[in-house]
Amino acid sequence: MVSADCLDHPVIPAHRYEQLVQSVVDYAIYMLDPDGRVVSWNAGAERIKGYRADEVIGRHFSLFFTPQDCAEGRPERLLRQALEQGVAQDEGWRVRKDGSQFWAMAALDVIRDDLGQIVGLAKVTRDITDRRDSALQLDAVRAQLFQAQKLEALGQLTGGLAHDFNNMLTIILSSARLAMNAQDPARIQRMLQHIVDAGQRGTELTQQLLSFARHRKLDVSRVAPLELIAATRGLLEHSLPSDIDLEHHLPSTLPSIEVDAGQLQMVLLNLLFNARDAIPGSGQIRMAAEVVELVGEVEGLHGSFVCFEVQDSGSGIAPDVLPRIFEPFFTTKAFGKGTGLGLSQVYGFAKQSNGAISVDSVLGKGTCMRLYLPTSDPQADRQLDR
Template sequence: MDSGDRLDDKRLIELKRFELLVSAIHDYAIYMLDARGHVVSWNAGAERFKGYAASEIIGEHFSRFYSPEDRAAGIPDRALKIAETEGTFQAEGWRVRKDGKRFWASVVIDPIFSTDRRLLGFAKITRDITERREAAEVLKRTERALLQAQKMETIGKLTGGVAHDFNNLLQVIAGNLQLLARDVAGIEQAERRIENALAGVRRGAKLAGQLLAFGRRQTLEPKVVNLGHMVQAMAEMLQRALGEGVLVETTVDDDLWNTFADVSQVENALLNLAINARDAMEGAGKLTVEIGNATLDADYAREHDEVDAGDYVMLAVSDTGSGMPPEVVAQAFDPFYTTKPEGKGTGLGLSMVYGFVKQSGGHVKIYSELGYGTTVKVYLPRSFGAEQAIALSDVRSVVGGTETILVAEDDEHVRATAVETLQQLGYQVLAASDAEGALAIVKSGVKIDLLFTDVVMPGLLRSPDMARQACDFLPGLAVLYTSGYTRNAIVHGGRLDPGLELLPKPYSREDLTRRIRGALDHQSERDSPEADQTSG
């Protein structure tokens, strides 16, 4: 045997060892292609990833591993051309297994040339990185959700602080205007100007409420409710609000589940969505309101931020308007974002809907196509509780009384207005500028029937703690809270703590009178002998 034969034997041994090495690799698909892209070798990793045995795939074109859309786009041939001309081809993309399932692959294709630079074929390495891609997407969604949560927390703190001060200012203005209205009663021009000013106060209060809604800081009063019954009861009012040019169609699923939500806020949300739809249709078209049961599965929850898989009641509002492009849909829930002309909208309607739904543990999604219209779907969590009766508005005449009321309010002007209003209603009124001062008056032994206290006041003693101590000292004391913003004081998870009563600022004279009288009467009912016998 000459040296040439020994060299060939050595190369043959090395080749066999290399083939054994490649065939033993299971984490990578490593195989050879001829110059036209047909498979000429196949390792165990390739069989594991793609599902084909060597006998099934050798001689077949490698493009069968690509998706139909990639094949139609010419990507397999382009990959070989790039590898040949540039020396390598690297990419990531979807590949298809024998069973039709897809996986996300990292692909490297290198050309193989003869010594005279003639193309012999290609070496191809594929790795399944589906899990890595999914992990990266989970991380990206988590980061996005964290940024959104941080943004909402920042906006919430800002809107909470602004709402507290703004609503106090509005309360001073509203209270004094209503006091002034009594002084100028019968003077038509003065009454008209006062009513115009009060209308501005109401608009300001609505704006503050919308900001709190978007920041998920509003106080909710949720009940177990059937949205089908609620929406059907709104049908006439909804048609009046939209005008004769809009045809309203409502569909409700049979066996509709209940949900746990603030009825007034659901009504506001539906009205906002309907008015947006009317504007998109320029006052003429068809509006469809659909209420049904829906289950959002784990896959859907993974694809959407802040969504828990589970059962929901869906409220969908669809229009036949002009639709929205994707870039507008992406910003639709941002506060003050609007595509309406100057003066035609604040850009807070959808923001309010978004904040309310999120604060209620739900989900909201916009589907829109230019030229065809828009559907907004609101999902509120299913409740297994029995539907609760919706309380009717109190239409009794507003009356005062002769009881003694302690007003605890740190804002001097708000306090003065409240005191004067209550005195005009016949009540005896005491006043304190902070919680410590209010508790000192309580402990002085003077007779007090009701404590009317702001929730947020400066000082070491918190208003809720003061109220609890006052009730311990004066059993039977009625308590009515008021505030422009109550975060984490007597409201938790967006809900007023059980057994407490709150009058939000700014409030009208009628609201104050009715709530004071109601709190006093309610306390009297609890203290009556009949109530003791019933509870016993």
């Protein structure tokens, strides 16, 4: 039974609030007057910033900012914003009494009296240095993972390429020998043309491989999807077994997207390698791309997206395996065949790019992976075309 006085809202005396604020140690909670001078100070503020109440009350809150932020007028700007808009939020370095710095998340809210007059500002600051460090570490690990994945992909690609280079050299050598022994100028001309063509193809291939391998740091730029697909296809063709057909369904134009081109190529290769691995003997891989307007049906996304689709006629994914495929290190492949990192990379990339990845799979029939990436601003596209 709930007693009646629990349902009423008892009036809490002001000193109880004071006690509550005072006992919070994870947040610095204090008040400023409208000029930015400290009026009250809680235990959390003392713990986080290192000053006792009697050392800071009456002093301007710019005391907690770095000299550079002060020189740039950051404290005043925050104060002005809070006074004008009722609230201001900030994230940045703050300085403790001992001179050490911490990464703070801070909110400044205007407090008004019953008549609507501003009486001061409530300042709540949290030390989120640990959180920021973990985010930075995560970024570093992502970059390392990308490198590792790239090496793996290069390994997979070069096997096929070596074979292809050998074919080109065979064409070059045999054409050269034939040309040396030929008398007919037209025939010699034809042989030389074969040599030039094979040499040209070799150069294109090395260019594509080098531009993929060289790509090191994350570099978001405007990417034309069709060009990127063509380059990826150029690389992949050589590492597909001959009994797997690679079909393409592409429109004549696609709007550009803003991503890291190297990562996108890596992601497409991951999807294509998975499709290849899922086909036991002969089969098809279909690669398609189109523009779609989403209204929330894919992970709540709205707007214009380029959808890259990789569909295979492979083994499909069992329903009990499906929920796990995006987990890092999850693989159903034999030791040495899979690392289980491909799809987690794809997932991370899709999220980071404000897009999504979706999967449809029927056991025994095949799998379709769709990667959605937001199109860039069409206005800017038109400028690019000019």
